[in-house]
Amino acid sequence: MNKYKIWVLSALCILLGFYIGRCSFKPQYEYVYVTPTQEVDITSPKLIRAIIKAESRGNPKAVSSKGCIGLMGINYKVWKKELKQIGIFNKEQLFHPDTNIKAGKYILARHHKWSGGDIVKTLIGYSGRAKWYSERVLYYYMSEE
Numbered sequence: 001m002n003k004y005k006i007w008v009l010s011a012l013c014i015l016l017g018f019y020i021g022r023c024s025f026k027p028q029y030e031y032v033y034v035t036p037t038q039e040v041d042i043t044s045p046k047l048i049r050a051i052i053k054a055e056s057r058g059n060p061k062a063v064s065s066k067g068c069i070g071l072m073g074i075n076y077k078v079w080k081k082e083l084k085q086i087g088i089f090n091k092e093q094l095f096h097p098d099t100n101i102k103a104g105k106y107i108l109a110r111h112h113k114w115s116g117g118d119i120v121k122t123l124i125g126y127s128g129r130a131k132w133y134s135e136r137v138l139y140y141y142m143s144e145e
Helices: 003-024 045-056 076-084 091-095 097-114 119-126 131-143
Strands: none
Touching: 045 097, 045 131, 076 097, 091 097, 097 119, 119 131
16 A cells, blocks of 8 residues: 555544544433422423434334334333222223323323322433433423423
């Protein structure tokens, strides 16, 4: 190889290194801190929209790799028994937006009660224990106009 090719390859490697380094350190979400004075109403349409955005991006026919269904990502296998108490008897009903939101609100309220009212713990519970989930939902919640 001549000196010109080596110089060009070296320059490309350096530039690629800067690009990769710059991209890899960008956080996906800004950190969101919710203090006790910033209470989040779990029944607020704004929070429900944030959960829908995180779960399905607004697609009522969404099905996750773990089998979570609809707008709010309801895991029918886990909640089958409890959902019967609110009139949801099969997973196909969860593809209807109103029914799915009703189920999601019910599940969210259960987790809110179990977590003692802590919104971060509520969202972690709702997601099936994914710690990053509360950060994503609260980011969507806080960034909504």
